[in-house]
Amino acid sequence: MRVKLRPGTHFAPARQGVYVARGGESFVLTGPTALYTVLDSRLEELTHGTDVDALVAAFGNESARPVLDRILRTLLERDVLLDLDALTTPAPDPATAERYAETLAYLEARSSDPYGDFARLRGARVRVVGDGPAAETAARSLRRHGVGDAVAVAPGGRDPADAEAAEPVGPGWAVLIDDHEYPAARRTALPSGTRVVAVHAGEHVALVAELDDVTGTAAFEAAAHRAAAWAAGDPEACAPRPLSAVLAGALAARAVLAGLTDLDRSPHSATVIHGRHLKTARVPLPEADGSSGGDEGLGVLVLPTEDVDPSGAEELLAAWAPLTTRWVGPLRRGRDLDVDQLPFSLETVELLAGPSGSRVSGWGPDRAAAGVSALLAGARRMAGVDGAAGTTEGRWLLDGVLRQLGAERLPGYPGDRLGWDELGTEGRTLFGLLESWFGCTVGLTHHRFPALGWSLVTVTEQEGKVAAVEWGETAATASRAALAAAVAHAQADPEVRALLAEQPVGTSVLETCSVTAVRLALSRVGTEPAVRGRTVLARRLTHDPVTGQLPLHCGPVRLS
Template sequence: MTLRARPHLHYAPVSEGVYFNGPRTQFVISGPQLLYRVADICVPLLEAGTTEDELVTALGSERARPVVRRIVDELRARGLLLDLDALTVPEPSAEIRARYPEALAHLETECADPYAVFQRLRTTEVLLCGPADAVLPAARGLHRAGVTGLTLATPDPDAAAATASRLGMRLLPLGDTATLPDPGDLPVPPDAVLHCPGADDGVTAEALTALLPAGAPLVPVRWDGLVAAVGPVAPGGASLAGSAALVRRAARWAVDEATAPVPHPTAAALAGALAGQLLFDTLAGIAPPGEAHVLHGEELTADRVHLTAPGPAAGEAAERRFLTAAPEAGAEPVPPPTPDEAVEAVTALTGRWTGPLALLGGEELPQMPLALREMAARDGDAGSVVAWAEEQRTATVAVALAALRAACPTPGTAAAGLTEEHWLLDGALRLMADEAVPYATRAVGAVDARSVPLLRLLEEEGMPAPALTLLRHPGLDWTLAEVRTSGGPRPWTGRSWGRDDTEAVHRALATALARHQAHGVPGAGPLAEGVHTDALLFADASEQAALRKRVADAAEAAGLRYEGTPRRPDPVTGALPLWSGAVRAVPLVGEPQGTEESIEERDHG
């Protein structure tokens, strides 16, 4: 068996043995100092291509075989060696290697059968459509990598003529970037297309699809006045919606961050070069799924982003979900995520350039005795919203849920949750708050120890002795508390559900105080409106199950059930990791029973 090290294998002595690293891995093979001397003989031979027997011979003793085998096995296990005997296509000649060194090294690093991939790429036909500023850098990069079957279709044929002639590329004039060549005018049918419409949306998905075989990839390049976007790759015209959504989302981020516009034509050239590399990797089968690039700023920075598959079309109806008293037979309830998992889900919603939400710095927002966080929408005109919690991690989750509620369409009550059950319960509690009946009205008076700092701060702000009303829904054992302040700059109200009176009062006090604190910060968004339901974040699975049964039973007794319509998948990031959407109370009469859904684990994207 002849083995050769993949490119970019490095090693160095460390106190524990020998340190190795490759493009995506690093590790230490433990052993004495002598192990480095063995590696220092083996690795250069592996870089040239060798066998285990030849390595042992180079070390001068059969006793070295176990050490050689250990090094080789460790490198092979981590994908750092090529088995030359297993390749379906032999190495290219020295002349070809000298002509395409970077492309071959790249394929040798990434591919299991690199020379077969290279041979296929050499016969691939690529159509590049768009302005010369963008398609010429892409064409030069592809040609330099060995992809020589290139056709340039551009509205700037004079600007591309010299390069096309020098590199042997075919050249087709176009009327503008909204025009595609007629399939009958192409000298050869393309296997892939690199399409640079820029800011022009005149090309239809059907026209692009007509140029390509079924499933063939298309790499789009778009820009507007602020940013440029490359990718994501998709078959034929399916790429149009994804790329348009990406450039719109990225432009909104740029506007909200006051990012300077990218410089043209430099941005078009860099975008074209990145698109060429992305197309090469896609054809080679080594591009990460959903890879794309966003170019931004005067200094022209390119950020790599990763997107998931686009969701249903905008007009497609989302599936309704119903809050039932218990799981379907055989179904297990979905446990609430851990705090770390919840924060990870929020992070996925707030990725720069791609996320529908942005977590703002909030340096001016108070953090004592409550942690306040602010989040802004990167779609529509929902603006920013503030939420509170006892500490930063929970506040981060709370403000994400508040921002998702703020972005919910009507009709219905906006709701959000970490799971489907949490989302539907959130909506149900908000609706049931209007049906809660007061059973005690008084000054707040004595409170739990953790609420004392809240009362003290309200008093310091000129709002002593807030009024308290305790309410309860006939069907629930949770408490709804309402706190109203007087004095100060203006009266504030805090309404909150809690699992008992103490929790409800504490959260209502905190909501009133947080509303006052957020109002006092210039430029900050308002505290989320409506009743506070974040006690659900602290209810364990059994408490949520008990609440669900009470809510569903109370609704059934009233001839109702709670129905939610989940938010559709995001056009850029795909299925969202948190649940949100409008929740309504609907009559049971006339509802088709066969359409009911359990609220257990299902993809909501």
């Protein structure tokens, strides 16, 4: 039984014998203290390949055979040694081994059949389609790894080997390079069954991923666009060119190596190259099922008769983390270090899945609640025209209905004035805060909606400017929410105040009201005289092209 020590193995003396570490795993080979000396003295033979007979001969003592045999068998069982006699393919000749020493060391450290894997590399055919530093580096790295047939092909061009080539030996692979400085006029048609590694060498970030039937080209392109949106406007996140493209090409070659040998593969994920120091991050890619959760038109929904209480703000933020995950999330929470956080908390969110630079804002009694409010505002913006969002299905639908009813009611109905005694204790406190702290005297107007049993309150400044409009189950609840929104507007700087004003009718009460209130309001939609004959049309967005399943309820809602 000939064996060889796997590269990357480390020995150290231990009290119980020898400490052995390899590939992130370690154990102690028990024995006398002299055991380390035995292994260390025979390290050269173990590194180049040996067997028990050779080791016994080197020691010159036949009595050492049982000990040496036990050591080798234990190390073999723990995958520290390669069993050379069990391999399907012999080691390459010395000249080849010296030329590709780095690749062979990589395979010997990880593969159960390293020389068979190396033979597959030597027989593989890989075409690098594209121009620029990423393409050049990928082709050069593939050849350095030992790929026998690695050729760069200009986009849309003819493979120079095809004119005289017979069937390619081994599996067919292609590295597709999309470099923003070298745009491809058209894609080269690839033979059926070709396995693909895609590279996006962008202006600010680069991405590399192996594509398959689960992770398609569309998902990769969407991920590249999203990562570029995260890097835009953030100098710390941008990777310098051409170094980022060079690294992307090298990583693409390594991905082909992993695919050909089935070692260290990262299926259904992409590597993002970012930052001035060329850091890398692994991000998941969704399944390429082609669903968008919202390409169809609005449809009539059966309004839920049951709903659930929403989770706390902290729990919601944890559940919605995919929405704001760096490089892939459609929303980016603002740093907001210069935004006033008293008396209410304010938070901004940038929408990365839509027009560049689109921002929204939210408010709440604390940072977590403000974060929930801002993310809901971002989800409404993602949903487009008639966009609505909620922590549950019922709150999402009611959010859309209330916003539309409020927008319809405000222009043509003056409403009733609310007096001091009708504000409630919290409402009066907020009213006084506006007047004493912000120097803002306001008046409140109440609109009662008997059809739903809810109230809409408008807070108006002395000069006639509307400061806030909020819904509530009662006049007191609506006035408290409207005054709180007015305080949040008053404390915000002009930019954030303008973002808050983009949502003219507020439904902040939906984040805290009871499940009974939501159920009753929904049960009255379409049955009471004020809304009789109108139908709730909605379309829930369930899928993001980069993050996959959306963790909250959002989509356009219309009362028609």
